[in-house]
Every structure is written in structure tokens, then in C-alpha cells.
Amino acid sequence: MYQIVQKEQFSEKVVKLVVHAPRIARSRKPGHFIILRIDEQGERIPLTIAQADKGAGTISLVVQKVGISSTRLCEMNPGDQILDLVGPLGKATHIHKVGTVLACGGGVGIAPLLPIVEGFKKAGNRVVTVLAARSKDLIILEKEIRQWSDEVIIMTDDGSYGNKGLVTTGAEQVIQREQVDECIAIGPAVMMKFTALLTQKYNIPTQASLNAIMVDGTGMCGACRASVGGETKFTCIDGPEFNAHQIDFDELILRLGGYKNEEKEAWERVIG
Amino acid sequence: MEEYLKIEREKEWRVELRTKLKNKERTTIERVQMPGLDPIERIQYQDREVNLGLDEASAITEASRCMDCVNPTCIEGCPVSINIPKFIKNIERGEMHEAAKTLKETSALPAVCGRVCPQEKQCEAQCFYTLKLKKEPVAIGYLERFAADFEQNSGSISVPETAEKNNIKVAAIGSGPASLSFAGDMAKLGYDVTVFEALHEVGGVLKYGIPEFRLPNRVVDVELASLEKMGVKFERNFIVGRTASFDDLKEEGFHAFFVASGAGLPRFMNIPGENFNGILSSNEYLTRVNLMNAAKSEFDTPVLRGKNIAVIGGGNTAMDSVRTAKRLGAERAMIVYRRSREEMPARVEEVLHAEEEGIEFLNLNNPIEYFADENGRVNRMRLQKMELGEPDASGRRRPVVVEGSEYDIPVDVVVVAIGVSPNPLVPSELPELKVSRWGTIEVDPETMQSSIPDLFAGGDIVRGGATVILAMGDGRKAAAGMHQYLQTKQNNLVSEPSAIKNAD
Numbered sequence: 001m002y003q004i005v006q007k008e009q010f011s012e013k014v015v016k017l018v019v020h021a022p023r024i025a026r027s028r029k030p031g032h033f034i035i036l037r038i039d040e041q042g043e044r045i046p047l048t049i050a051q052a053d054k055g056a057g058t059i060s061l062v063v064q065k066v067g068i069s070s071t072r073l074c075e076m077n078p079g080d081q082i083l084d085l086v087g088p089l090g091k092a093t094h095i096h097k098v099g100t101v102l103a104c105g106g107g108v109g110i111a112p113l114l115p116i117v118e119g120f121k122k123a124g125n126r127v128v129t130v131l132a133a134r135s136k137d138l139i140i141l142e143k144e145i146r147q148w149s150d151e152v153i154i155m156t157d158d159g160s161y162g163n164k165g166l167v168t169t170g171a172e173q174v175i176q177r178e179q180v181d182e183c184i185a186i187g188p189a190v191m192m193k194f195t196a197l198l199t200q201k202y203n204i205p206t207q208a209s210l211n212a213i214m215v216d217g218t219g220m221c222g223a224c225r226a227s228v229g230g231e232t233k234f235t236c237i238d239g240p241e242f243n244a245h246q247i248d249f250d251e252l253i254l255r256l257g258g259y260k261n262e263e264k265e266a267w268e269r270v271i272g
Numbered sequence: 273m274e275e276y277l278k279i280e281r282e283k284e285w286r287v288e289l290r291t292k293l294k295n296k297e298r299t300t301i302e303r304v305q306m307p308g309l310d311p312i313e314r315i316q317y318q319d320r321e322v323n324l325g326l327d328e329a330s331a332i333t334e335a336s337r338c339m340d341c342v343n344p345t346c347i348e349g350c351p352v353s354i355n356i357p358k359f360i361k362n363i364e365r366g367e368m369h370e371a372a373k374t375l376k377e378t379s380a381l382p383a384v385c386g387r388v389c390p391q392e393k394q395c396e397a398q399c400f401y402t403l404k405l406k407k408e409p410v411a412i413g414y415l416e417r418f419a420a421d422f423e424q425n426s427g428s429i430s431v432p433e434t435a436e437k438n439n440i441k442v443a444a445i446g447s448g449p450a451s452l453s454f455a456g457d458m459a460k461l462g463y464d465v466t467v468f469e470a471l472h473e474v475g476g477v478l479k480y481g482i483p484e485f486r487l488p489n490r491v492v493d494v495e496l497a498s499l500e501k502m503g504v505k506f507e508r509n510f511i512v513g514r515t516a517s518f519d520d521l522k523e524e525g526f527h528a529f530f531v532a533s534g535a536g537l538p539r540f541m542n543i544p545g546e547n548f549n550g551i552l553s554s555n556e557y558l559t560r561v562n563l564m565n566a567a568k569s570e571f572d573t574p575v576l577r578g579k580n581i582a583v584i585g586g587g588n589t590a591m592d593s594v595r596t597a598k599r600l601g602a603e604r605a606m607i608v609y610r611r612s613r614e615e616m617p618a619r620v621e622e623v624l625h626a627e628e629e630g631i632e633f634l635n636l637n638n639p640i641e642y643f644a645d646e647n648g649r650v651n652r653m654r655l656q657k658m659e660l661g662e663p664d665a666s667g668r669r670r671p672v673v674v675e676g677s678e679y680d681i682p683v684d685v686v687v688v689a690i691g692v693s694p695n696p697l698v699p700s701e702l703p704e705l706k707v708s709r710w711g712t713i714e715v716d717p718e719t720m721q722s723s724i725p726d727l728f729a730g731g732d733i734v735r736g737g738a739t740v741i742l743a744m745g746d747g748r749k750a751a752a753g754m755h756q757y758l759q760t761k762q763n764n765l766v767s768e769p770s771a772i773k774n775a776d
């Protein structure tokens with residue numbers, strides 16, 4: 001059992017949970033994720049580790065209500081126990097000194113971006129971060145991101161905070177103004193797709209972190225497969241980060257809808 | 273070995289039993305039929321076991337068909353050399369607990385093996401009836417299951433005696449049959465054994481792969497409970513190499529490791545359209561249903577259902593998937609296999625059961641492309657007919673394409689069951705570990721020791737996709753090998769005795 005020790009409501013649909021998992025707190029690296037199952041009935045849900053505190057033996061997870069299981073998870077409170085939690089999974093981000101790194105985060109994708117931004121900053125890079133979301137209340141972890149960024153540009157669809165526009169607008173400003181050596185993009189698949197198209201135009205090496213559907217997270221099922229450079233890869237063991245210019249985002253977007261009908265039926269069952 | 277078999281065979285009760293019936297009478301008895309659920313009824317349920325097991329009277333009758341041969345060739349067919357005549361003769365004389373005990377002399381999981389071993393290729397293929405009389409073999413598999421179930425159901429399961437605890441910690445990685453048999457043997461020798469499992473449930477393929485209608489979870493749970501009674505510890509949600517490294521575990525006092533991480537990585541065919549929605553591996557399909565209970569409405573995990581479900585492959589995994597599809601309501605549940613029925617690697621019984629359940633067999637067919645609707649959901653597959661040519665390296669006739677034979681059929685779910693590759697998680701964490709071209713761990717076949725002296729391995733991670741019984745046999749060999757290794761190491765360290773015992 002893994003106890004929730006702290007909870008922070010970021011917005012109506014997004015919460016941060018701090019969970020007691022000392023071994024994982026010790027062994028995780030930026031880019032790693034975990035899989036948890038709330039209770040016997042629950043699904044196995046993959047979540048990226050946003051932060052970890054070795055001393056306290058905790059990891060932070062940022063969860064958005066999307067399906068039944070994530071909604072149930074968002075409704076849990078400090079003191080509650082999560083039945084199963086395993087990790088760290090996936091390959092760690094390749095963090096190195098390159099010069100200037102452009103980090104683009106969209107919506108809850110800002111959470112997995114945080115440890116990567118921190119990593120690149122600590123490795124001695126200049127880090128410019130573009131955070132984007134639909135509206136002000138969906139921009140999360142801004143303070144923490146600022147701590148590890150030389151500059152933060154905020155973009156909202158409705159202009160309620162920062163500049164009005166998409167992540168690509170902010171990113172392109174940076175690219176046109178200064179030399180960018182590497183880009184990392186995490187967020188909704190469409191956002192990563194357009195970021196990748198942009199950086200490809202400027203020939204900037206770019207990594208994107210894929211949020212594929214998963215079951216086991218250990219390479220056993222292939223639910224998480226994605227086409228990268230014309231080859232089928234398993235996101236959970238070969239990724240989750242891949243060369244964004246080689247990812248078939250259109251296929252990813254279709255695959256993310258693979259269980260839409262089944263999910264809907266389950267919802268109707270729960271809501272009645 | 274031969275000496276032991278002879279002594280056992282000459283025991284008074286065995287000699288007496290042989291005289292009770294003439295061999296001629298024995299050979300005129302018809303082979304027993306396994307009672308089973310009616311096919312129409314059973315496909316309504318995902319979780320009802322098809323085979324019901326023999327009752328005591330028919331087990332005794334079947335046991336009396338066995339002639340207690342001087343030269344029991346059946347034992348040569350058994351990968352772990354169970355003393356087959358001894359357990360069968362115990363059934364014949366009504367000593368069911370003795371029969372179960374005989375099985376346990378060499379097999380860690382008889383109730384499991386009685387259900388899932390390919391007996392028709394092993395012991396029963398070497399039975400005197402098959403070899404010499406050209407008659408149906410003694411139903412060794414049914415009898416094995418009978419004796420093991422008898423013990424399980426009697427409530428008085430003998431927990432094997434364990435030697436005095438030696439407080440030497442050893443780790444088993446993975447919790448499939450290889451690990452479970454390893455753990456049992458090491459616990460008997462007094463070791464402090466911890467089994468680490470990545471998933472939230474212990475049992476490996478026995479739990480997440482093989483369906484309830486063929487191997488009920490309770491059968492596996494009884495074995496797990498008896499290991500726990502012997503002091504074996506289970507750590508779930510723990511990926512060795514990730515959650516903690518091998519070095520971390522060594523620091524925590526583990527002296528040696530047995531890697532039995534299985535052949536978990538599903539293969540795909542890499543044909544156009546294979547990543548459309550609705551096309552998934554048998555591992556994903558079976559895991560959703562068996563491990564995550566996706567077929568039950570009170571569980572959150574979804575599973576794809578459809579009218580026309582095609583399963584690609586001809587092994588046990590393919591049969592389990594297609595029969596699951598039928599149970600989840602498919603109108604047309606099909607096997608698409610590129611060779612013919614004769615070459616199918618699945619157990620014969622599974623193929624028979626599938627046929628009874630109305631599974632369609634598109635043998636000598638191979639998929640070459642998939643098509644999808646505007647949402648990316650598969651709706652059609654293109655097949656190509658095959659014919660059998662010359663035998664290949666495996667001795668099976670090689671399938672060759674019939675040119676110009678392509679045709680399309682409608683499908684809404686496709687399950688790919690064409691095999692698995694070794695799980696790369698452990699080897700990728702240990703660059704110095706010697707692995708083969710295929711990614712299997714290389715070991716000494718006698719001791720199961722790998723290129724890293726304190727690391728042993730067995731089961732599918734060594735053999736590629738194999739069988740439960742071979743995995744189990746490996747676990748036992750590895751236990752003997754590791755025990756030998758640790759003892760030698762300890763003897764060499766007598767001058768500094770603290771080195772091995774008190775490292776934690």
C-alpha cells in the first residue's frame with residue numbers, strides 16, 4: 001500500500017498528489033514514470049513522476065481527470081492508500097550539456113517537464129521554457145518551473161494569462177531570437193505534433209514524451225506501441241521519449257482513442 | 273536413477289498389484305473420457321473450468337490400465353522424470369495422498385502441470401500403449417491432475433519439510449513457474465527466499481496469461497500459500513533492476529539471484545496497418561481479461577469486443593485468445609494459421625475444445641494487410657492462402673504462398689499470437705551479462721549459472737517461449753546449482769566466516 005501524504009488542487013480537473021514510495025523516490029530519474037492501481041477494481045494508470053523527495057521518501061504525481069480511474073484517483077485524499085504502485089519505468093531523459101534548451105509544456109504535460117527542466121538547468125544549460133494551456137487556471141507548477149528556467153514564456157488559448165496563442169507561437173519567438181540547441185516537448189499529442197513540425201523547420205533536435213495507452217508498463221503487452229522512424233516501438237520500454245521528428249503523431253492520436261467507446265460505456269455504468 | 277526405479281518397482285505392494293489383474297485384461301479397458309462442461313453452456317462463462325476432472329472410481333480404473341512396465345519409457349518423455357508408474361499404481365491401490373507425494377518428489381506444481389502440459393508430446397507419447405500396442409495411451413495427465421486435486425481438495429496438503437533456517441538471503445526475479453519451483457526447493461534447503469514480481473499479482477503467465485477456463489487461479493493460489501507456509505516471501509510491484517538495482521539488493525544482503533523473468537515481449541508481424549486500433553497482442557488481450565478482470569462490469573479496465581474476431585497463430589496462446597473471444601460474445605471467432613492443423617504447436621486438447629466451441633479455423637492462411645475506418649479502427653483484413661512445401665529446420669513443412677490467392681474478410685478485433693521474445697528488462701540492466709543473439713540469457717545447462725557467478729537463470733528467459741514444465745525443471749536445477757555454488761563459496765570463506773552470513 002502506498003499512502004497519499006499530501007494533495008494540492010491545481011484546477012477543477014487537475015490535482016497534485018504526493019505519495020509515499022521511498023524506493024522509487026530514491027531510484028527515479030527525470031523522464032521516468034510509474035504505474036498505479038487505486039484498488040482491486042482500478043485500471044493500471046501510467047503517470048510521470050513530477051518531483052521526488054528522497055529524504056521524505058515521496059514522489060509527486062500530477063493527475064488530470066480523464067477516464068474513470070483518473071477521476072477516482074483525483075478524488076482521493078491525504079491518508080488514503082493506493083493499492084499498487086510500481087516503478088520507476090521507462091528510459092530516463094538523456095540529459096547533457098548542449099547550450100540552450102527550449103522546453104515546451106502543454107497542460108498537464110508541464111508536470112513531467114519539470115524534472116527535465118531541472119535536470120537540464122543543473123547540467124549547465126540555458127533553459128527557456130514555454131508553458132501553454134487553454135486558460136490561466138490550467139497553467140500549473142509555474143513557480144517550480146521558474147526556479148529552474150532562465151526565462152518562462154506563458155501562452156494561453158484565451159489570453160487569460162501571459163500571451164494569447166499556442167505553444168508554437170511562443171516557441172517560434174524564441175527560435176527566431178536566439179540559437180536553440182535542443183528542444184523538448186511534452187503535452188497533448190497535437191501540441192507535440194505541431195511543436196515537432198516547427199522545430200523540424202529550424203532543424204533543432206527535439207524529443208517528445210508520449211502518453212500512450214499502457215497496461216503493464218514492462219514491455220509485456222504492446223498496448224503502448226507507436227511508430228517511430230517507420231518502426232514499431234514500445235513506449236514503456238523504448239521510450240517514453242523519442243525523436244519527435246520521427247514520431248507518427250497522427251497514428252498516436254488515433255491510438256489514444258482506441259478504447260473511447262469502451263470508456264464511454266464504463267462511464268455510463270458508473271454515472272448510471 | 274534406474275536403480276531407484278527398480279527398487280521402488282520391487283516393493284511388495286507393487287508386485288502384488290501387478291498380479292491382481294492380467295495385462296491382457298488391463299489392455300482391454302478403454303481409455304477414460306475426461307468429463308467436461310457442455311460447449312454451448314461453457315462459452316457463456318469466462319471463468320468456468322472446462323475439464324471437470326476424473327472421479328475416484330474412473331481414476332482407479334484408468335490407473336489399472338497401466339501395466340507397470342519393467343522399462344517405463346513414459347518417464348523418459350517427462351522433462352522432470354516424474355516416477356509415473358509409482359504415482360499411478362498408488363492411485364490404483366487407493367493411496368491418493370501417496371500418489372500426490374510421488375508427484376511432488378520431482379514436480380513443484382502437479383495440479384498445474386496436470387492441466388497444461390502437452391502430455392501427448394511427452395509422457396503419453398512414450399507410453400507402451402502408444403509405442404507398442406498402437407492404442408490410446410494411459411491418461412497420465414488426467415491422473416496427475418486427479419492426484420494433485422485430490423490432495424488440494426482434501427484440505428490436508430503436506431507442506432514439505434524445510435531444513436533449519438540458514439539465514440542466507442537469495443532472490444528470485446519473476447514469479448512464474450520457474451521461480452516458484454526454485455523458491456520451493458531453496459526454502460526446503462533452509463534459505464531465506466524472496467520472490468520479486470513486477471506485476472501486482474504473483475504467478476507469471478499462470479495468472480495473467482492462461483485463462484480461468486483452463487487453469488483456475490485457485491489452483492495456483494494453493495501452491496502459493498504452501499510456499500508462504502514454507503517461509504517464502506513475495507514482493508509485488510517490484511521490478512528488479514528498476515525499483516532497486518542488483519547492487520542495492522546485494523547491499524541489502526542478497527547473496528545470489530535467480531532470474532526467471534519470462535519471455536514477455538510480444539512479437540508482431542510488421543505488416544501494413546498493424547497499429548490500427550482493434551489490433552492487439554494476445555498478451556494484452558489476455559492480461560486485460562485475466563489479470564485486470566476487464567470482462568466483468570464492476571472493473572474499470574476495458575476490453576475490446578467485436579462480432580468478427582480473428583486470432584493469428586496456432587499455439588496455446590492463440591487458442592486461449594480465440595476461446596476467450598468466443599466467451600466475450602464474438603459471433604465469428606477465428607484462428608488464422610499459416611500451416612495446417614497437424615503443425616499446430618497448441619496442445620491437442622485445446623484444439624479439440626476450440627473446435628467443440630465453434631471456433632473457425634482458417635488454416636493455411638496468412639494476413640498480409642489490415643484496413644481501418646475513419647477512426648482508425650480495423651474493419652477488414654487481407655489474407656493470403658498458403659500451401660505446405662518442404663520441411664524446414666523445425667521439421668515442420670514450410671508454408672509457401674499461393675500466388676494470386678489474396679482475399680479480404682471483415683474483422684473488428686484482431687489478436688496477434690505469433691510468439692514472444694525474451695523480456696529485456698533484466699539483461700538491459702546488466703551489460704556484463706552474456707545473452708544470445710535472440711536476447712535469451714546464456715547459462716550452463718546443468719547448473720543454470722550465467723556468466724555472472726551469483727546470477728542463475730531459467731524458464732522462458734533462457735529458452736524463449738517454452739513450457740511450464742520446462743520452466744519448473746529449470747527452477748529446480750537452478751536451486752541445486754545455486755546451493756552448490758553458495759556452499760562452495762562458504763567453505764572457501766571459513767577463514768572469514770562473517771563474509772557470507774552476516775553481510776546484512
Ligand SMILES: Cc1cc2nc3c(=O)[nH]c(=O)nc-3n(C[C@H](O)[C@H](O)[C@H](O)COP(=O)(O)OP(=O)(O)OC[C@H]3O[C@@H](n4cnc5c(N)ncnc54)[C@H](O)[C@@H]3O)c2cc1C
Pocket residue numbers: 387388389390445446447448449450451468469470471475476477478481482483510511512513532533534535536558588589592619695697698730731732733737738739740741743
Ligand atoms: C497464454 C499462454 C498460454 C500458455 N499455455 C501453456 C500450456 O498450456 N502449457 C505449457 O506448458 N505452457 C504454456 N505456456 C507457456 C508457459 O506459460 C511459459 O513457458 C512459462 O510460464 C514460463 O515460465 P517462467 O517462470 O519462465 O516465466 P513467466 O511465467 O513468464 O513469469 C515471468 C514473470 O516475471 C516477471 N518479471 C519480469 N521481469 C521482472 C523483473 N525485472 N523484476 C520482477 N519481475 C519481473 C513478469 O512480470 C512475469 O510475471 C503458455 C503461455 C501463454 C502466454
Ligand code: FES
Pocket residue numbers: 213214215216217218219220221222223224225234235236237
Ligand atoms: S504498456 Fe504493455 S508493453 Fe508497454
